[in-house]
Amino acid sequence: MRYLISEEQNKFLKEELDKSNFKNLINKLFEKQVSRGEQPHIDKMILNFFNIEEWSNEFGILIKSLRDFLGGEQSVKLTEELLQKTFKTDRYNFSGGYSFEFKVKPTDQEEGQMFVEVHILPDGVVDLLLTGNGITDLKEALNDQSIGFEIEGEVKEIIDEIFTEEITYRTGVVVDLETLIIQD
Numbered sequence: 001m002r003y004l005i006s007e008e009q010n011k012f013l014k015e016e017l018d019k020s021n022f023k024n025l026i027n028k029l030f031e032k033q034v035s036r037g038e039q040p041h042i043d044k045m046i047l048n049f050f051n052i053e054e055w056s057n058e059f060g061i062l063i064k065s066l067r068d069f070l071g072g073e074q075s076v077k078l079t080e081e082l083l084q085k086t087f088k089t090d091r092y093n094f095s096g097g098y099s100f101e102f103k104v105k106p107t108d109q110e111e112g113q114m115f116v117e118v119h120i121l122p123d124g125v126v127d128l129l130l131t132g133n134g135i136t137d138l139k140e141a142l143n144d145q146s147i148g149f150e151i152e153g154e155v156k157e158i159i160d161e162i163f164t165e166e167i168t169y170r171t172g173v174v175v176d177l178e179t180l181i182i183q184d
Helices: 007-016 020-035 044-049 057-070 072-082 138-143 148-171
Strands: 101-110 113-120 125-128 134-137 174-182
Touching: 020 057, 044 057, 057 072, 057 148, 072 113, 072 148, 101 174, 113 148, 125 138, 134 138, 138 148, 138 174, 148 174
Parallel strands: 113 174
Antiparallel strands: 101 113, 125 134
8 A cells, every 4th residue: 555645744744753743643553553463563665654764863763662662571572582583685685696594692682772693504695796706605705805894794784674674673673783603
C-alpha cells in the first residue's frame, strides 16, 4: 500500500516530529500493526511516509518510540532472540559482491544499544571484479595488504545494514559491531 501526501502535508508532519503528537501517531501505527497480528515494527514505507532519513534525529525518536511501545525488557529480549540466528548476506540486495554467513555474540548492552562480536563463518567469498581477481575467499581478501582495509569496511557496512533492517526496525535497539572475527 502506498500513501501520497502533498508537500504541505509533509512539511506539517516534519514540524510535528518534535511534538508529542508524533509519538501518539507512531503509537497508533504500532497498535494498528498489533491489531493486524503483526509484530510492531518500522519499515521503509514508514520512513518514506514521514520523510525520515536513517540515523537522523527523527529516526532516533522513531526507534525510541518503538522501544518504549515494546517495553525495555521485551525490546532487549526480542533483540537477543533475533541475534541467535545465522545471518546470510545472500538474502539482501545491498550485499553486492559479498556472500558470507555470520553469527553474533552479544557482549554488552546499555539502554537502546547492544554491543556484539560478529563471527564470519568459513567459505565466505567476495567478487573482486574491479581488481580483475574475480571471486576470492573472503578471509584471503581481508588479509590482503592492498585491499583488506577497504574490504573490512565494506563487510562492516553490510553487517550494520543487516542489523538495522533485522533488529533495529523490529526492536528499536541499535546493534553495534565491536569485534569482527573470521573463523577458519
